Amino acid sequence: MEGPKEIFLKDYKMPDYYFDTVHLNFSLGEEKTVVSSRIAVFPRIEGSSPPLVLDGKDLSLVSIQINGKALKEEDYHLDARHLTIRSPPSGKYDLEIITEIQPQKNTSLEGLYKSSGNFCTQCEAEGFRKITFYQDRPVIMAKYTVRIEADKSLYPVLLSNGNLVEQGDLQDGKHYAVWEDPFKKPCYLFALVAGQLQSIDDTFVTHSGRKVALKIWTPADDLPKTAHAMYSLKAAMKWDEDVFGLEYDLDLFNIVAVPDYNMGAMENKSLNIFDSKLVLASPETATDADYAAILGVIGHEYFHNWTGNRVTCRDWFQLSLKEGLTEFSSDMGNRTVERIGDVSKLRNYQFPQDAGPMAHPVRPHSYIKVRILNHSPSYICLQS
Structure with missing residues (x-):
């Protein structure tokens, strides 16, 4: 087995090819999933x-x-890590690849995996390469159209990035949904969720008068605990408009909260995925700190819609450029209390790392694996 390979900033090279559009077709199955991709190169x-x-x-x-x-x-x-097309055409061309994967056996929880009966994705930082063959690097940005097909009784909800443009029933108890994201994005922001979920729905009216549909998806029993999360989302959308003039740019914004999501929270374009503890709250079970954490993290991931999604990093050495500070939590609460909390986090987590063997510059000179250790409004860690 090939061992870990250290990646050096000094070795960075621009890609020889870019991708314009990506069409993905998923046929979700119990034994295997078939992924068909058509890429304009x-x-x-x-x-x-x-x-x-x-x-x-x-x-x-x-x-x-x-x-x-x-x-x-x-x-x-073809080897264990790469597929190399030896002599491609000299101009533009369409590349079509069909692969088979087994999300049920994907215990790495990177790429597409299945847990608690639901299909879910985590592609940051390099999980997309476990879904299909691709140039898995942030500088490769393309427009995505995604078609998902699955058993309707097992997976009544089929979600991906962008706007829902088509859906319908198929033979043999299956159904499909087609999602279109009109804005270019890197593959680490791709997301897919399929399973037994229900939503709480609301709307947000932007400064220009557009109505945006908002949906928070959870297992049915958790719906009563999503009210504060919806409030947090609408507060973040309004704050981004009031402070930075940044209006949400799609017709729909989805949040999915599942109890076994391994990343805590992820800013996938228009389909944010969270661990339930960062979305669900009720007066009977949650503390003031829980409510504040939900407000901060939902805001943090929403703000990535522009700073990190539409404008992203060139490579993973630039991770810190998209994980900056905001004043949202301070504006929503008490600035002094928020400052004390931020300093406490830095002392308890960031300073010990900086004083230990995991210390590295904000932009490291090399890394072995990029791993996001904490999505929070105040700090981000890079494992190298």
Whole structure:
């Protein structure tokens, strides 16, 4: 087995190819999931045609086509981490790849995995390569259209990024949903959720008068505990408009809260995914600190809609550029109390790390694996 590889900032190279559009088709199954991708590829330097190297891990390759023509085995090289197209065309072309994955056996909880009966994704930082072969780096930004197909009785809710543009029933008890994200994004912001969930619904009217549908999805028993989360979301949307003039840019904003999400919270474009403890609250079970944490984290992830999603980092050495401080929690509460809490977090978590073997510059010179240790309004950690 190939060991961990250290990545150095000094070795950064611009990609040879960029992607314009990505069409993904998921057929979710109990034994395996089939993922079909169609990618519009174009070279960074017009007329050049170096090999195209795609990242991939724990994938079973079914087929590859370029402009509708199947590639032969000698046309590409496949190893444990990469799929290399040896001699691609010199101009723009469509690359179609079909893979099979097993989310039920994905215990890494990166990429697409299944837990408690639901399909869920976590792609930051490098989980997308466990879904399909792709240039899994933030600088590769593309417009996504996603079609999800699954058993309707098992997975009545099918969610992805962007706006829901089509849905319907299929034969054999299946149904489908098509999601379209009109704005380019890196693959680490891709998200998919499918399962037995229900939503609490509301609307937000933007400064320009557009109505945005808001939905918070949870298991049915948890719906009564989502009122504060919805308040927090609407407060964050209004604050971003009032303070920075940043209006939400889609017709729908989804939040999903599940009890076994491994990241705490994630800012996927228009489909934020949270661990339940950062969304659910009721006067019978939650403290003032719980309410404040929910307000802060929901705001933090929403603000990524612009700072981190529409404007993102070039590479993972720039992680700190999208995980900055905000004044939202201070404006919503008591500035002095919030400051005391932020300093306490820095002393308890950040300072010990900076004084230990995990210490590194804000922009490190190298890393072995990027791992987001804490999504919070005040600090972010990079494991190197």
